[in-house]
Amino acid sequence: MVEPLRRTVQVAENGRMNLPADMRRGLGLNGAGRVILTQDEDGIRISTVDQALKRIRALAAPFAQGRESVVDEFLAERRAEAAREDGEDSDAGRN
The missing domain is CATH 1.20.5 (Single alpha-helices involved in coiled-coils or other helix-helix interfaces)
Structure with missing residues (x-):
C-alpha cells in the first residue's frame, strides 16, 4: 500500500494557505486552478474536478451498462x- 503524503502547512488569519508543490503535482495541477474541498468527520479532502467526474462516472456506470x-x-x-x-x-x- 502506498503511504499517503502528509504535510503541515501554515494557515493565515484570513484562512489562506499554500498547497505544497509536490501535492499540486500529485493532483495534476499546473499553475492556477480550482479544487473541490470535502469536509466530513475524518477531516478535509481535496480533489480536482477531473477526479470528481471520474468518481461520478464510476458510480453511474452500473446503471448505464x-x-x-x-x-x-x-x-x-x-x-x-x-x-x-x-x-x-x-x-x-x-x-
Missing part, C-alpha cells in the same frame, strides 16, 4: 415514429 446513450435512444424513437407516420400517410393516399 448495456444501454445506448439517451440521445441515441430518443433519436431512434423519433425516427421510428416518423416512419410510422409516413407509412400511414401513404396508406391514406391509396383510398
Whole structure:
C-alpha cells in the first residue's frame, strides 16, 4: 500500500494557505486552478474536478451498462415514429 503524503502547512488569519508543490503535482495541477474541498468527520479532502467526474462516472456506470446513450435512444424513437407516420400517410393516399 502506498503511504499517503502528509504535510503541515501554515494557515493565515484570513484562512489562506499554500498547497505544497509536490501535492499540486500529485493532483495534476499546473499553475492556477480550482479544487473541490470535502469536509466530513475524518477531516478535509481535496480533489480536482477531473477526479470528481471520474468518481461520478464510476458510480453511474452500473446503471448505464448495456444501454445506448439517451440521445441515441430518443433519436431512434423519433425516427421510428416518423416512419410510422409516413407509412400511414401513404396508406391514406391509396383510398
